[in-house]
Amino acid sequence: MFVQQLVNGLMLGGAYALVAIGYTLIFGVLNLLHLAHGDVFMVGAYVGLALALAGFPPWATLGGAMLAAAALGVVVERVAFRPVRSRGSHVTPLMTTIAVGLVLQHVVVKIFGAEPVAFPAPFAAASLALGPVTLSTLQLLILGTSVALMALLELFLRSTPTGMAIRATAENPTIAGLMGINVSLAIVITFAIASALAGAAGVLLAWNFTGLSPFFGVKVGLKGLAIMLLGGLGNVTGAMVGGLVVGVVEALSVGYLDSSYRDAFAFAVMILILLVRPTGLLGARLQSG
Amino acid sequence: MLSDHAVSILIFAGIDVIMALSFFLPASAGQLSAGQGGFMALGAYTSAYLSVHHQTPFPLALAAGGLVGGLVGLAVGFPALRLRGLYLVLVTFGFGEMVRVFFLNAPAFGGPAGFAGIPPATTIWYVLGLLVVLVYFFTRVSGSRMGRAFAALRDDEAAAEAMGVNSTYVKLAAFAAGGVMAGLGGALYAHYTLYIDPEAFGVGRSLFVMLYAVFGGLASFWGAVAGATILSILPELLRWVKDWREILYGLLVLIMMLVRPQGLLDAALLARLSARGERAAARG
Numbered sequence: 001m002f003v004q005q006l007v008n009g010l011m012l013g014g015a016y017a018l019v020a021i022g023y024t025l026i027f028g029v030l031n032l033l034h035l036a037h038g039d040v041f042m043v044g045a046y047v048g049l050a051l052a053l054a055g056f057p058p059w060a061t062l063g064g065a066m067l068a069a070a071a072l073g074v075v076v077e078r079v080a081f082r083p084v085r086s087r088g089s090h091v092t093p094l095m096t097t098i099a100v101g102l103v104l105q106h107v108v109v110k111i112f113g114a115e116p117v118a119f120p121a122p123f124a125a126a127s128l129a130l131g132p133v134t135l136s137t138l139q140l141l142i143l144g145t146s147v148a149l150m151a152l153l154e155l156f157l158r159s160t161p162t163g164m165a166i167r168a169t170a171e172n173p174t175i176a177g178l179m180g181i182n183v184s185l186a187i188v189i190t191f192a193i194a195s196a197l198a199g200a201a202g203v204l205l206a207w208n209f210t211g212l213s214p215f216f217g218v219k220v221g222l223k224g225l226a227i228m229l230l231g232g233l234g235n236v237t238g239a240m241v242g243g244l245v246v247g248v249v250e251a252l253s254v255g256y257l258d259s260s261y262r263d264a265f266a267f268a269v270m271i272l273i274l275l276v277r278p279t280g281l282l283g284a285r286l287q288s289g
Numbered sequence: 290m291l292s293d294h295a296v297s298i299l300i301f302a303g304i305d306v307i308m309a310l311s312f313f314l315p316a317s318a319g320q321l322s323a324g325q326g327g328f329m330a331l332g333a334y335t336s337a338y339l340s341v342h343h344q345t346p347f348p349l350a351l352a353a354g355g356l357v358g359g360l361v362g363l364a365v366g367f368p369a370l371r372l373r374g375l376y377l378v379l380v381t382f383g384f385g386e387m388v389r390v391f392f393l394n395a396p397a398f399g400g401p402a403g404f405a406g407i408p409p410a411t412t413i414w415y416v417l418g419l420l421v422v423l424v425y426f427f428t429r430v431s432g433s434r435m436g437r438a439f440a441a442l443r444d445d446e447a448a449a450e451a452m453g454v455n456s457t458y459v460k461l462a463a464f465a466a467g468g469v470m471a472g473l474g475g476a477l478y479a480h481y482t483l484y485i486d487p488e489a490f491g492v493g494r495s496l497f498v499m500l501y502a503v504f505g506g507l508a509s510f511w512g513a514v515a516g517a518t519i520l521s522i523l524p525e526l527l528r529w530v531k532d533w534r535e536i537l538y539g540l541l542v543l544i545m546m547l548v549r550p551q552g553l554l555d556a557a558l559l560a561r562l563s564a565r566g567e568r569a570a571a572r573g
Binding site: 080084090096098099100102103107222264270 | 321368374375376378379380382383384386387390391492493496499500503504507532533535536538539540542543546547550551
């Protein structure tokens with residue numbers, strides 16, 4: 001039972017981590033919160049749904065959702081962040097992104113309806129018994145995809161020139177600009193990557209929960225925010241670890257307590273850790289926002 | 290006189306103004322709270338419980354809602370002392386979410402099915418009366434020692450402390466007072482809708498409360514009043530677009546925030562308005 005919940009938690013946590021990494025990348029380069037990120041995630045899942053219903057194979061569903069979400073992320077940056085980056089306080093982008101989120105939710109309601117819809121399974125899942133633990137091939141696919149995406153991201157940030165430009169922008173945008181880095185481009189690329197990861201997480205979680213609704217992004221988005229805080233703002237590795245921690249805690253709470261408490265656990269863990277370590281699990285510097 | 294429909298719009302708008310003010314007060318001391326929906330829930334459930342199970346007279350139940358909101362505000366204020374800016378926004382988000390989950394799992398309060406059978410008690414006069422009191426309170430506070438301490442903390446915490454502002458005390462006071470206002474708003478809401486459920490006070494509510502105040506502008510409490518009034522009446526004005534309403538609403542808010550990132554009533558506009566007011570007063 002314990003090991004089983006641990007495995008379920010890791011799978012859930014991997015997908016949460018993808019959402020949280022998006023938040024943390026964007027926070028890293030802009031020092032601003034993107035409150036429509038959960039809705040970008042949701043739109044990604046719906047694009048995946050449309051592709052799956054049109055008969056595309058699972059890899060195309062996932063890839064299409066990632067591309068669509070990346071494009072949407074770039075649009076959100078253009079309309080909700082760039083115009084208020086230099087003027088207004090750090091509260092203004094909270095408001096513009098709430099407005100964008102509202103628009104995205106209701107555009108999806110207009111197209112797909114407000115009711116939750118079923119998401120077709122990518123394939124007939126077989127289950128593998130490993131001693132006391134049962135793993136479904138679907139779970140393996142979800143976990144494998146999120147781990148692979150995280151590894152690719154880590155590689156990209158560490159060893160490509162673009163990744164380095166993003167890290168330099170996160171460190172200090174002014175100096176990065178002086179060093180010849182195109183800061184605006186780095187920000188756009190960051191949004192594209194963060195949103196693509198959210199789109200992937202959307203499809204993975206829709207596979208896991210076998211359904212989605214236009215308001216599905218709000219809850220997962222909040223969880224992603226909590227995980228970002230947990231790991232330390234702007235810290236990609238922290239978001240990965242935080243995602244797994246929250247996924248496991250949540251799965252254990254579902255296994256041992258009432259499942260209606262599950263949504264509170266991410267926040268309970270977050271608040272507890274913040275009280276002990278206000279900069280997050282792996283955070284080093286205190287951001288004053 | 291006004292139709293029932295118009296009165297109901299006014300009552301909801303009034304409650305939204307009270308909520309926006311409850312966000313504005315801590316925000317004027319630099320403490321952004323994204324958990325005002327949580328305080329509202331506490332006020333709503335406390336007063337509803339007292340009315341239904343103890344037949345408490347409405348003014349007392351209302352006061353109890355405010356009191357609980359204030360006490361919890363104080364309790365939330367303590368951990369919040371260690372956090373700033375967006376960290377605080379996120380932790381208060383978490384607080385609001387935990388309140389929602391608490392009521393979702395509390396059978397005494399109806400759980401997910403909600404709490405029904407609340408006696409009708411909120412009238413437009415209660416709402417307007419509370420608004421008048423709050424407006425008087427804010428006009429008095431803004432020039433007072435406390436109001437100046439709020440502004441000093443918002444602008445530069447280190448400098449404020451160096452000037453002798455007790456930041457712990459001021460922040461806790463701001464949080465507690467914001468909690469009282471939100472609690473009162475919740476109690477009024479519960480005794481008007483007569484049915485409450487945890488989802489009514491979730492993240493969406495907290496975000497909208499924040500949106501009202503920021504849309505109006507954080508330079509003065511009049512911003513919160515204007516923002517909440519406009520944004521809660523706007524959906525009524527957009528009825529003609531039918532099911533495009535939310536999309537249009539979102540677009541209008543977005544455009545407005547892009548045109549005036551500091552909100553509707555920013556410092557420059559307020560200065561112009563008050564100069565005009567003074568000239569008028571001098572002529573009169």
